Amino acid sequence: MVDDSRSRGGAKVASGVVGLLVGGIAAAFVVRTLLRDRAEIGEALTGASAAWLALALSLAVVGMTAIALPWRRALKLLGGDLPTTQLVARYYVGEIGKYVPGGVWPILGRGELARRHGVRRGAAYGSVALSLVALYLGAMFVVGAGLPALLSGGDGAGPIGVLILLPVGLVALHPAVLGWALRLVERVAKRRFELALPSWRQSVTLVGLYVPAWLAIGGATWAVARSLDPGADVVEVGAAAVLSWVVGFVLVPVPGGVGVREAAFVAAAGSLDPAIAAATAVAARVLFVAVDAVGAVLGSLALRSGGDLGGPGGAGQLERTLDVE
Numbered sequence: 001m002v003d004d005s006r007s008r009g010g011a012k013v014a015s016g017v018v019g020l021l022v023g024g025i026a027a028a029f030v031v032r033t034l035l036r037d038r039a040e041i042g043e044a045l046t047g048a049s050a051a052w053l054a055l056a057l058s059l060a061v062v063g064m065t066a067i068a069l070p071w072r073r074a075l076k077l078l079g080g081d082l083p084t085t086q087l088v089a090r091y092y093v094g095e096i097g098k099y100v101p102g103g104v105w106p107i108l109g110r111g112e113l114a115r116r117h118g119v120r121r122g123a124a125y126g127s128v129a130l131s132l133v134a135l136y137l138g139a140m141f142v143v144g145a146g147l148p149a150l151l152s153g154g155d156g157a158g159p160i161g162v163l164i165l166l167p168v169g170l171v172a173l174h175p176a177v178l179g180w181a182l183r184l185v186e187r188v189a190k191r192r193f194e195l196a197l198p199s200w201r202q203s204v205t206l207v208g209l210y211v212p213a214w215l216a217i218g219g220a221t222w223a224v225a226r227s228l229d230p231g232a233d234v235v236e237v238g239a240a241a242v243l244s245w246v247v248g249f250v251l252v253p254v255p256g257g258v259g260v261r262e263a264a265f266v267a268a269a270g271s272l273d274p275a276i277a278a279a280t281a282v283a284a285r286v287l288f289v290a291v292d293a294v295g296a297v298l299g300s301l302a303l304r305s306g307g308d309l310g311g312p313g314g315a316g317q318l319e320r321t322l323d324v325e
Contacts, residue, residue, distance in 0.1 A: 050227075056221070056227070057219075057220075058220075059216045060284075063214070064213075064217075070206060071091060071110075074134065075114065078122070078197075090113040092292065092296045093300050093303060094128075114128070130203070133172065134203065134207045135213075136245075138209075141166070141207070142218065144163055147160075154260075159268065164242060166305065179260070215238070217245065221237060221238065229273065230278060232272060236268075236270050237272065239268070245261060262285060265280070265281040
């Protein structure tokens with residue numbers, strides 16, 4: 001019994017240290033991203049319409065929060081759940097890990113935060129993976145809808161290459177494929193996960209729930225472009241923005257798609273002047289980073305006020321979670 005208590009205490013300490021370490025590294029990357037191009041952005045946005053930039057900020061907040069909400073559906077599909085306010089707070093705090101090199105950090109961050117609230121390990125981590133796959137498949141549908149505008153404005157190789165991944169991703173959501181992947185994880189982890197697998201229809205429905213988020217993200221980027229160029233095409237710029245996020249996600253070793261996303265946007269938004277396209281890409285990135293950073297701070301405060309994130313209540317919750325597992 002004493003050994004079990006010490007083991008649980010060690011797990012709590014280790015979890016807190018790892019969380020602080022990852023959070024600190026993520027914060028450093030966020031600050032670097034915000035500061036790196038501030039002079040460039042200030043020069044590029046000279047004369048930009050403040051009203052359009054305000055609209056861009058509003059749409060960015062809507063878009064990032066709209067990414068958080070379907071995660072609850074993914075949790076329910078795998079046998080877990082979180083209250084909506086808790087879910088949004090945990091999304092923003094956990095997702096800040098995407099600015100650390102390597103695509104695994106958002107999964108670890110969000111998964112661990114869900115687990116601390118009492119969600120079983122398999123449902124916590126599995127829901128994050130499922131939601132990420134559904135999120136970017138939803139993005140591919142938006143890119144497909146904007147394909148005519150993308151093909152008329154620039155190089156079509158990028159959009160077509162992304163769309164080739166769409167049927168592959170949809171097949172990957174089939175229960176037979178998910179079941180095979182789960183068995184593989186169980187063999188590697190040498191443990192069994194009691195995890196309900198969603199039907200194909202449920203998974204495809206989850207993909208559709210992410211489309212509004214991508215429309216808001218594309219709209220936010222277009223509003224930035226519109227602040228600089230009244231002739232910016234909403235369909236082309238919006239679809240190019242979503243395409244650039246997909247490209248940035250695919251290149252997982254790059255923290256948050258830094259640099260890659262901007263290059264992909266400039267290439268896809270062919271009808272925009274290259275200088276305006278570059279300014280739009282960089283300014284939009286800083287806008288979304290700022291939303292992520294503020295969301296993470298507010299989410300962290302909300303969780304701390306509720307006794308989570310390593311406080312006394314959070315430690316007790318983690319201990320109870322370890323007890324049931």
